[in-house]
Amino acid sequence: MHAGRIPSNASVSTAVVMLTIRAQKLQLLLVRPDPDTVTQQWILPGARIVDDEDLDESAARGLREQTGIAGIYLEQLYTFRRARSVPRMITVAYFALAPSARLQRDAVATRELHWFDLDGLPALHGDDEAIVTMAHERLAAKLDYSTIAFQFMPETFTLTELQSVYETILREPLDKRNFRKRMHALRRIEDTGETRRNGSHRPARLYRSRYPDRVEFIK
Amino acid sequence: MHAGRIPSNASVSTAVVMLTIRAQKLQLLLVRPDPDTVTQQWILPGARIVDDEDLDESAARGLREQTGIAGIYLEQLYTFRRARSVPRMITVAYFALAPSARLQRDAVATRELHWFDLDGLPALHGDDEAIVTMAHERLAAKLDYSTIAFQFMPETFTLTELQSVYETILREPLDKRNFRKRMHALRRIEDTGETRRNGSHRPARLYRSRYPDRVEFIK
DNA sequence: ACAAAAGTGTTTCGTATACACCCATGA
DNA sequence: TCATGGGTGTATACGAAACACTTTTGT
Numbered sequence: 111m112h113a114g115r116i117p118s119n120a121s122v123s124t125a126v127v128m129l130t131i132r133a134q135k136l137q138l139l140l141v142r143p144d145p146d147t148v149t150q151q152w153i154l155p156g157a158r159i160v161d162d163e164d165l166d167e168s169a170a171r172g173l174r175e176q177t178g179i180a181g182i183y184l185e186q187l188y189t190f191r192r193a194r195s196v197p198r199m200i201t202v203a204y205f206a207l208a209p210s211a212r213l214q215r216d217a218v219a220t221r222e223l224h225w226f227d228l229d230g231l232p233a234l235h236g237d238d239e240a241i242v243t244m245a246h247e248r249l250a251a252k253l254d255y256s257t258i259a260f261q262f263m264p265e266t267f268t269l270t271e272l273q274s275v276y277e278t279i280l281r282e283p284l285d286k287r288n289f290r291k292r293m294h295a296l297r298r299i300e301d302t303g304e305t306r307r308n309g310s311h312r313p314a315r316l317y318r319s320r321y322p323d324r325v326e327f328i329k
Numbered sequence: 330m331h332a333g334r335i336p337s338n339a340s341v342s343t344a345v346v347m348l349t350i351r352a353q354k355l356q357l358l359l360v361r362p363d364p365d366t367v368t369q370q371w372i373l374p375g376a377r378i379v380d381d382e383d384l385d386e387s388a389a390r391g392l393r394e395q396t397g398i399a400g401i402y403l404e405q406l407y408t409f410r411r412a413r414s415v416p417r418m419i420t421v422a423y424f425a426l427a428p429s430a431r432l433q434r435d436a437v438a439t440r441e442l443h444w445f446d447l448d449g450l451p452a453l454h455g456d457d458e459a460i461v462t463m464a465h466e467r468l469a470a471k472l473d474y475s476t477i478a479f480q481f482m483p484e485t486f487t488l489t490e491l492q493s494v495y496e497t498i499l500r501e502p503l504d505k506r507n508f509r510k511r512m513h514a515l516r517r518i519e520d521t522g523e524t525r526r527n528g529s530h531r532p533a534r535l536y537r538s539r540y541p542d543r544v545e546f547i548k
Numbered sequence: 549a550c551a552a553a554a555g556t557g558t559t560t561c562g563t564a565t566a567c568a569c570c571c572a573t574g575a
Numbered sequence: 576t577c578a579t580g581g582g583t584g585t586a587t588a589c590g591a592a593a594c595a596c597t598t599t600t601g602t
Binding site: 122159161163164165186188189190191198200202 | 341378410417
């Protein structure tokens with residue numbers, strides 16, 4: 111008995127649930143299955159862990175190398191053991207959020223990648239389905255007690271767009287006046303002074319996030 | 330580029346932040362440093378991960394093998410990479426909660442183990458200090474939105490004892506009447522009909538947890 | 549009779565919710 | 576002038592917080 115933890119060898123990788131919102135839908139970025147493999151299942155981007163790299167770095171690197179996406183919000187989610195499937199594989203899952211505009215700039219439209227509606231996913235590899243479900247749950251929970259929603263917003267945005275982000279994640283409509291009251295009370299957005307003309311109706315004020323890189327707990 | 334995640338080899342172990350409450354103090358169980366090692370630092374109980382064992386099992390086994398404690402609440406906390414210290418070590422951290430009475434029954438008083446007050450800890454190994462801090466934060470947060478506090482309660486308990494658990498974790502006094510209202514409204518405890526005489530004052534009603542094994546989200 | 553913890557309700561306050569109309573623009 | 580989404584305030588309901596005295600026992 112005694113004597114502390116003795117390390118073992120196991121296969122460890124990070125996996126990233128990359129989410130964005132486009133056309134009022136949560137979208138997930140998946141990597142196309144290798145045509146040579148038997149199981150033709152899409153997989154989450156990720157990386158094996160290499161020397162002297164911490165877990166956050168590994169997840170960021172996996173995402174960058176496989177998708178070109180970098181510099182966005184990443185949060186560790188949970189660590190899974192692929193019990194039966196892949197032998198002795200441990201997956202440290204992360205989720206990543208970004209505004210869709212930013213992703214187009216990073217040109218993520220290769221033959222090997224595809225965005226899927228979160229509720230129209232193909233068959234996924236191993237634990238990936240459970241990972242995606244947990245990411246969505248965590249995200250929805252965090253809306254209530256953090257400023258995480260701003261991670262989906264571009265530089266400037268309208269309050270209607272912000273509300274739409276909340277509604278998309280929560281899958282329920284919100285009251286416009288109460289939503290705006292809440293957002294102003296948060297004191298996390300500021301008026302840019304600009305407006306945006308959109309159609310044959312009154313233009314919308316544009317706001318910007320005060321602390322775009324911080325995700326803070328609220329209340 | 331492409332082709333999904335290729336597993337790497339790394340040292341993976343689980344570590345358990347075993348907490349209980351004794352004499353209105355949060356207490357942490359640590360394993361005495363091996364006299365042969367250079368760094369004389371106490372460490373968290375844990376285990377290396379072995380074949381065909383999932384992470385929860387590994388944490389439970391590590392705790393059982395090193396401390397004799399089994400069958401209690403365990404929750405995955407976070408996964409840490411020991412960046413600099415131990416080479417290529419990954420630690421999947423868990424926290425465990427149990428009523429102190431139960432732990433005495435399991436006879437955890439060997440020369441190799443010791444309970445420490447949470448705010449009087451010795452120097453810890455590697456990331457263990459950060460792990461313990463995170464466990465305490467998570468626990469305090471969960472008091473607000475789950476029934477996790479009941480994991481510290483024995484078979485039967487008084488409302489004053491239950492309140493003391495909340496106060497110990499939150500490090501702040503609570504209003505007795507409001508606390509009792511809240512607990513009854515939860516509908517998670519039931520009156521046993523028994524009372525307990527304690528000193529030269531009115532005896533206290535004894536309650537029992539309705540679902541002692543479940544930790545549920547509330548509100 | 550007194551000390552000491554157990555037990556119990558009501559009022560107050562602040563926040564969340566429900567709800568409907570006018571505004572600015574393009575066609 | 577009409578259609579369209581943008582923008583605004585108030586009244587109500589509900590839950591959280593503050594607060595003090597009576598009860599039951601042992602000595």
